[in-house]
Amino acid sequence: MKLDNITVVSEHKHLQIREITDSGGYHRRVLTPDMTLADDEHQEIKDTAEKEWTDEVKSAWTTLQELNPIPSVDR
């Protein structure tokens, strides 16, 4: 797929990615600061993540999730 657009959203610096499929339609995905990017990821996405996902941003996102686990009642 061809990279079409990267949008940085929220204080947690999520990367909203829009790509163009072979058939010409849009495909969407979101990358969060806890993720490890694939080796074959678009270079522009890698560069944006490198810029936006500072240690402070990563730590804040990780801490947020650790402090708020899913309220699960498994049966």
Add this chain to the structure above:
Amino acid sequence: MSGIIGGAGSKSGIIGITELPENKTFSGIASISGSGYEEGAFTLSPNTGSFTTVTAQSHYTRIGSYCHCSYSLNNLASSAFATLSGLPFTTRPSGTGYDSVAMSSFMMNGVDTVDATFEVSMYIYNMNIYIYQAVDGAGWAAMTASHMGTGDDIQMAWSYHCQS
């Protein structure tokens, strides 16, 4: 345009992406004005296990901060998953502040639910999708991999609020 939107014009009928491009402002339609319309596909990933995605049924439609999704999980592996990731847009708010039952519906084939389950709902939390069962006279119960067997199917549709 004529008919549903605006005054007389050359176009009428179903409104599609060619008629409502992103960030286009339409006078007299406050709910769409300045916020965009978009359609496309996305890919869900299980935390464990696997399934087959029916591409034609992986679809989102976004109007402003409202996103409606549909997805088909076919041929689940045994012990398929407990959570799904891959929402097309970041939730609003983006973290645990988005703690919401999505307006959702499910059609399941072969999936085991807890006895006395009377409702199945989607719960979106920390950008992950959970499936919860409401059990008569008991606490809610998160559906886990143990409820799914080889060859089971889940078709689902839901809506949630996303970042603009």
